[in-house]
Amino acid sequence: MIKKERSLMAYTPEIKVMDCTLRDGGLVNDFFFTDEFVKDLYFANLRAGVDYMEFGYKASKEMFDIKKYGKWKFCDDKAIREIVGDNKTDMKIAVMADVGRCDFKKDILIKKDSPIDLIRVATYINTIPAAVEMIEECTKKGYETTVNIMAISKSNELDIDAALELLGQSSVGCIYLVDSYGSLYPEQVSRLSEKYMEIAEKYGKKVGIHAHNNQQLAFANTIEALRHGVSYLDATVSSLGRGCGNCPIELLLGFLKNPKYRINPLLKFIERHIVPMREAGVQWGYDVPYLLTGLLNQHPRTAIQFMKDSRRDYHDFYLDLLENF
Amino acid sequence: MIKKERSLMAYTPEIKVMDCTLRDGGLVNDFFFTDEFVKDLYFANLRAGVDYMEFGYKASKEMFDIKKYGKWKFCDDKAIREIVGDNKTDMKIAVMADVGRCDFKKDILIKKDSPIDLIRVATYINTIPAAVEMIEECTKKGYETTVNIMAISKSNELDIDAALELLGQSSVGCIYLVDSYGSLYPEQVSRLSEKYMEIAEKYGKKVGIHAHNNQQLAFANTIEALRHGVSYLDATVSSLGRGCGNCPIELLLGFLKNPKYRINPLLKFIERHIVPMREAGVQWGYDVPYLLTGLLNQHPRTAIQFMKDSRRDYHDFYLDLLENF
Incomplete structure (x- = not known):
């Protein structure tokens, strides 16, 4: 077992903080962010020392109706360029591409023509070969790549091992440990991190983490x-993300001892954009129903519906979940 | 160093869950709980398998105006008895007594005449001798005792060692690790737990933890x-407690594998009492200002005031805190 514990006072130079506010947050408002929101977030991240900013999905326009979603569901290179210009900064631009829900051959251009730096491939464990195909295509086009293996808390341990081996042998740069249902406890994360790190070190990859806040x-x-x-750390401003949301970036940057990170610009962003968003009734963040789906290792969709319906009968909801365990 | 890690699947029979909802929550509403709230909480805790329920403080009526606070600031034995009768149950009743802010010789009766089982002595590190005097008095009167050493994140490590030795030699049953400012990270808690456990094992004591949620x-x-x-675990329903609140009891019971704990009765209690309390405008729980005082290891009073004033200028608040670091 690898034991590579860092000390609290030290800072790890290889850490990369990834802001996923638009992508995971887009799941809350169907990606209808104003340009002002996106621009302000871009500059806030830049000033805060964030390493990567994820703009959204490269979703298939054949599968998803472009009238039903904001533009960050599709992340046309042109749309990104309208915000970042040529992005002549140290912060890199990322987008997510779901296996089976994007037209990557057509929609992902050659890197030298694109403002995007990193393609994040998202896959379930049973579509790893398709994920590898996408990774190789993106590498060939000149991009950095990462891969999220989703819903591993429902997966067989041997399948995870096999998936990690396949990804280790691919050209992917970083493999993400993803707690899709917010069901993992720190001691499970600790054990899984060691497993992922073992493969990563064998193949010269990095490991990332994408957490959800169902159980705080x-x-x-x-x-x-x-x-x-683990060195690629996903977070979102004020947890903005599907259901209970994600790791709050303001907590994460406050914790990191790397002097390049500053929380001040994000505090300003929260004042300006997050507070009004909450006041306008946009709903996300920890609440009892998310705790219950997390506890039972279930997809949060039932909890999201419960919240949308303004229900408060937590007890009956829990009994329903137990019946469908 | 003691390494006594438990496995996630196992359950530790010696665990004691302490519900502090009334006591820490009383700091939010000046202890003005209705009898219905308190009775429903008592029965919910009972059905949930909670081991101890803390009713409030034994505060000095000479120092505090009884007209300005609800009765659970003072916890007369008679008031407790009106809720619990003779409490012929397995759940024990606790109250907190602050060093220097209670008339313990007069107000703490002899155990056999009281519905109270446990006196929780709360002290700062510079009043340990006074705490020991209270502990010995309470032991002599027939009570179980615990001691909270508050604000240790501001204390010198050698002072903590000396305090633990003194308490180890006292008759106290359990020594609490208290994160008053919500500034500790898990790896610090891990190290401090080992320190507390070392003394506890030497003297045959238990160790407890009382955490705050400033940094989630x-x-x-x-x-x-x-x-x-650590086996005495403090928690409150839906985090109800000063400022950002405490460890949510519904998360804790969901995590514990002891089959005697059930979250269902607490979910009912949340529906019935916590939701209306929030809707009535009572304010507590994680928010940015608490993160900032926690991060800077400061008392939350400035953050509480910030929230009371309905301010949202987090950035200016942070600059103020940094100036007074």
């Missing part, structure tokens, strides 16, 4: 993973 | 301490 553990799990050598 | 770590820190042998 997104931040705790992120820093637990960091203790074990 | 109250639950994570509580289960981290548990991994290291």
Whole structure:
């Protein structure tokens, strides 16, 4: 077992903080962010020392109706360029591409023509070969790549091992440990981080973590993973993300001892954009129904519906979940 | 160093869950709980398998105006008895007594005449001798005792060692690791837990943890301490407690594998009492200002005031805090 614990006072130079506010947050408002929101977030991240900013999905326009979603569901290179110009900064631009829900051959251009730096391939464990195909295509086009293996808390341990081996042998740069249902406890994250790090070190890859806050553990799990050598850390402003949301970036940057990170610009962004968004009734963040789906290792869709319906009968909801366990 | 890590699947029979909803929550509403709230909480805790329920403080009526606070600031034995009768149950009744802010010789009766089982002595590190005097008095009167050493994140390490030695030599049953400012990270809790456990094992005591949620770590820190042998676990319903609140009891009971704990009765209580309390405008729980005081290891009073004033200028608040660091 690899034991690569970092000390709290030290800072790890290889850490990369990835802001996923637009992508995971887009799942809350169908990607209808104003340009002002996106521009302000871009400059806030830049000033805060964030390493990567994820703009959204490269979703298939044949599968998804472009009238039903904001532009960050599709992340045309042109749309990104309208915000970042040529992005002559140290911060890199990322987008996510779901296996089976994007037309990557057509929609992902050659890197030298694109403002995008990193393609994040998202896959379930049973579509790893398709993910590898996408990774190789993106590498060939000149991009950095990462891969998210989703819903591993429902996966067989041997399948995870096999998936990690396949990805280790691919050209992917970083493999993400993803707690899709917010069901993992820190000691499970610790063990899984060691497993992912073992493969990563064998093949010269990095490992990342993407946590959800169902049990108020997104931040705790992120820093637990960091203790074990995981270095790509996903977070969103004020947790903005599907259902209970993600690791809050303001907590994460406050914790990191790297002097390049500053929380001040993000505090300004929160004042200006997050507070009004909440006041306008946009709903996300920890609440009892998310705890219950997390506890039972279930997809949060039932909890999201419960919240949308303004229900408060937590007890009956829990009994329903137990019946469908 | 003691390494007494428990495994996630196992359950630790010596765990004691302490519900502090009335006591820490009383700091939010000046202890003005209705009898219906208190009775429903008592029965919910009972049905949930909670081991101890803390009713409030034994505060001095000479120092505090009884007209300005609800009765649970003072916890007369008679008031408790009106809720619990003779409490012929397995759940024990606790109250907190602050060093220097209670008339313990007069107000704490002899155990056999009282519905109270446990006196929780709360002290700062510079009043340990006075705390020991209270502990010995309470032991002599027939009570179980615990002691909270508050604000240790501001204390010198050698002072903590000396305090632990003094308490080890006292008759106290359990020594609490208290994260008053919500500034501790899990790896610090891990190290401190080991320190506290070392003294506890030497003197045959238990160790408890009382966490605050400034950095969304109250639950994570509580289960981290548990991994290291800490067995008295403080929590409150839906985090209800001063400022950002505490470890949510519904998360904690969901995590514990002891089959005697059930979250269902607490979900009903949340529906019935916590939701209306929030809707009535009572304010507590994680928010940016608490993160900032936690991050800077400061008392939350400035953050509480910020929230009371309905301010949203987080950035200016942070600059103020940094100036007064």
